[in-house]
Amino acid sequence: MGIESGLHLGFQEQISTGLTASASPILDEYDRVIVAFSGGKDSLACLLHLIDQGVDRSKLSLHHNLVDGRESTLMDWPVTEAYCEAIAKAFGIPINYSYRVGGIEREMLRQDSATAPVSIPTSTGVNRVLGGNGPLGTRRKFPQVSASLQSRWCSSAGKIDVFDRYLNNEEMFLDGKTLVVTGERAQESRSRANYKQFEPHRTDNRNGTKVKRHVDHWRPVHAWTEHQVWDIIKAHRVNPHVSYLLGWSRASCRACIFSGRNQWATLREIAPQQFNTIAAYEREFKVTIHRKMSVVAQADAGTPFECDPFWVEVANSHEFNAPVFVDPWILPPGAFGESCGPT
Ligand code: SF4
Structure with missing residues (x-):
């Protein structure tokens, strides 16, 4: 390095x-x-x-x-x-x-x-x-x-x-x-x-x-x-x-405002409660996060990532019980992926 x-x-x-x-x-x-x-x-x-x-x-x-x-x-x-x-x-x-x-x-x-x-x-x-x-x-x-x-x-x-x-x-x-x-x-x-x-x-x-x-x-x-x-x-x-x-x-943030369609679609699948709360706030405020599309419309237009249920469970937990060091180390699926996030 x-x-x-x-x-x-x-x-x-x-x-x-x-x-x-x-x-x-x-x-x-x-x-x-x-x-x-x-x-x-x-x-x-x-x-x-x-x-x-x-x-x-x-x-x-x-x-x-x-x-x-x-x-x-x-x-x-x-x-x-x-x-x-x-x-x-x-x-x-x-x-x-x-x-x-x-x-x-x-x-x-x-x-x-x-x-x-x-x-x-x-x-x-x-x-x-x-x-x-x-x-x-x-x-x-x-x-x-x-x-x-x-x-x-x-x-x-x-x-x-x-x-x-x-x-x-x-x-x-x-x-x-x-x-x-x-x-x-x-x-x-x-x-x-x-x-x-x-x-x-x-x-x-x-x-x-x-x-x-x-x-x-x-x-x-x-x-x-x-x-x-x-x-x-x-x-x-x-x-x-x-x-x-x-x-x-x-x-x-998992529900980052800059999330792309596929991220919203995946969030809806792996954390429906979090997604639905955000969608409900958008309806209540009558103002969406994205200028043109609600999070529901974005999720509808997206394709959820293929998620390993084990890691979904880890993600939704308040404990981290997986190992910190891993061998062999494998490049995660998200590496070099869609770069939606704060600028
Ligand atoms: S811009 Fe930053 S603080 Fe705002 S939702 Fe995205 S990650 Fe969270």
Whole structure:
């Protein structure tokens, strides 16, 4: 792998040399390295790459954002949290969780009310709740299929803002240097291709007068192809998230608003309750997720993936009882498949 090998420049050096496109951080300079871990292949590749680079595992942790919070089951794969937990345990790395209380569903159902508070981890191991006193507003519709984060507010309200609140409010981040690692790849979309590989994180405030917070952001797999991602997962023999084993090419929300027809058709087959709840909300709101087609029309036009009933059961469980490491390792059916997902 090692596509960044030989280029280990600090951020300031990159600014002066203009080498931001391909440089990488000096891992030893950081007091903590946090992988924003969705459970999907790209964040898994980030974790495995860090391990291959010899990162000090005592500084390493995983952070997962629960898009449904702890109250809803509308959007996500039931097994995702347990899978993330199993990966963390297998590699001996701590994991913590943040979420918007009530998840995407509560935000979607807002009527003359404020956006819900966030629950963020603390160093005591117990989450604390922040916010919830913003301006009143009404949504009463799904996030819309759009590149704009304002229309597809699920990413910002459910994930981006929640993670930022964690970094901005947890005292630990005022001490020393933090490296946040995320798995966006240029190959995924034009907008992701424009992301920098290494830059100060948006919560960075290293030059602040009152509050100083040094947070860098590294996207180690930004220049990788999907082949390289699967290669590193294969090299470590890690069982990928069950979504790939069922035919999905991404492990984002199971009911992602960007789902294609075949994904909606498969969701209807393997998780009818989740699908029907979404279809019922579309009818209630009289606004569909897709501009022209309801999820029912999309599912009708699609063809369900051929799913192994064993993996369907794993996917629908809140426990992950399958092995984390598998030998032989087999490329999952979802690899190199339909790439419907957030951009
Ligand atoms: S995965 Fe899809 S539905 Fe989930 S937050 Fe991202 S864009 Fe929204």
